[in-house]
Amino acid sequence: MQYLLMCCMDEKAWDALPDSRRDAVMQQYGEWLDEARTRGRYLAGAKLQPTSSATTVRSRNGKASVVDGPFAETKEQLGGYHLLECGDLDEALAFARRIPTIAVGGTIEVRPVDYVTPVAA
Secondary structure: OOEEEEEEOOHHHHHOOOOHHHHHHOOOOOOOHHHHHHHOEEEEEEEEEOOOOOOOEEEEEEEEEEEEOOOHHHHEEEEEEEEEOOOOOHHHHHHHOHHHHHHHHHEEEEEOOOOOOOOOO
16 A cells, blocks of 8 residues: 655754754654665655745636645645555554654644546547
8 A cells, every 4th residue: 555654844944953953854854764665565655846936837717726825824844755565554553654854843734535436549
């Protein structure tokens, strides 16, 4: 089963950390990624640019509207994601618990991936 681990963090809180603390967290992150890859669980992932670079598309009166910025005002912002192949939810949660940003206020949302089967034309 595939699980998406969505990593959220208050961008202002992250930016307020001393460089040495952020560097240490990212070093630990590299070790976490190495373990997930070595165990054959890591499928994909990426760090996202800050929300200041976001553009949102939504419907307004039946027409697509494009606006600068994130889709919602929230305390925490999506900062990146990891797609893992795990035996079950417990294994996915075990990986999520070890993501280093949790120690500095981050939150990890874990969801099973439900792929859509294409409709035959």
